Amino acid sequence: MKTLIVDDERLARNELRRLLDNFPKIDVIGEAANADEALKLIDDLQPELLFLDIQMPGKNGFELLSAIDGKSPEVIFTTAYDEYAITAFEYNALDYLLKPIELNRLSEAINRIEENNHHPETEAPRRDTNKVLGENDQVFVKDGEKCWFVKLGKVRLFESMGNYVRLHFDDQKPLVLKSLNSLEDRLDPNTFFRANRKHIINLPWIDKIEPWFSGGLLVTLKGGDKIEISRRQAIRFKELMSL
CATH class of the missing domain: 2.40.50.1020 (LytTr DNA-binding domain)
Structure with a gap:
């Protein structure tokens, strides 16, 4: 899965890339330190998945998603703050990982992507209120x-x-x-x-x-x-x- 990491902190990008080395199906094709860089890479490389920080100089992660032309990639938010969870849910995020990211939580997020890819009929609509929820489904609670x-x-x-x-x-x-x-x-x-x-x-x-x-x-x-x-x-x- 072609993946782009978007985070203004170089150490955070390096650590996430290191963790993603554990998942051969995740192909990190680029990194961006801000929304403007990310928008150009998204247009050029057409990634299927974004690991996206929220608080960045210039446009934040949500503004970046709103600025994407055409079909948006799947998104997993990565942030040090939990107060953005509601907004992340509204953007149909696959997951919301709090920094420092732990390998077991990252693994859960990757498994969720793979489950969606193996069962595309459950993918749309993402908010299907008739879908039966099992133990591997993740839900938002406020x-x-x-x-x-x-x-x-x-x-x-x-x-x-x-x-x-x-x-x-x-x-x-x-x-x-x-x-x-x-x-x-x-x-x-x-x-x-x-x-x-x-x-x-x-x-x-x-x-x-x-x-x-x-x-x-x-x-x-x-x-x-x-x-x-x-x-x-x-x-x-x-x-x-x-x-």
């Missing part, structure tokens, strides 16, 4: 002033809070303005299971299962959350998890 791009496989639990749903991942518990029912319709039922009226659990996160009252089950998730599976859902759970 709660107050905090923003995340989080892979759904890291979300161990979805908890209904009235008209909101609380997502449990790492040590974070942000709220999103969704009902649990609407969220259930979007999630892959082979990975995300409706345990009861208030909870959807991520099945690979289950650590222990115990019999519970009235034919129900009690599951303990990795991390310690204990969630009751209702009697009716316990029947479905056993069918789903049996050979």
Whole structure:
């Protein structure tokens, strides 16, 4: 994949190029230190992917994208600041990497590109609200002033809070303005299971299962959350998890 690195910091460009050496399918065909240089290279070289810094002298990364004539390359933003995540999402960014970039996060971003290339039918429209979301899908989450791009496989639990749903991942518990029912319709039922009226659990996160009252089950998730599976859902759970 023909790739262009756009960053005003030479050390940042060098470090990213070094990390990208781990991915043979990524062919770095050029570097630019500002938007004007990048626009000329984009026109001349027609890259398929940009690793794009946001804060740069002159035009910033968003202004650069707005100035591109014709079809824009795919974009992965690289920045030291998390406050631009909302705007990055509006520009249909594939990912949003915070500096210093870690190899495992870069690998997730590259895998996401490869998944899109292998399944182009899921690529458009990018905001298809009917698409079933699996553990490898990454979603944008905003709660107050905090923003995340989080892979759904890291979300161990979805908890209904009235008209909101609380997502449990790492040590974070942000709220999103969704009902649990609407969220259930979007999630892959082979990975995300409706345990009861208030909870959807991520099945690979289950650590222990115990019999519970009235034919129900009690599951303990990795991390310690204990969630009751209702009697009716316990029947479905056993069918789903049996050979």
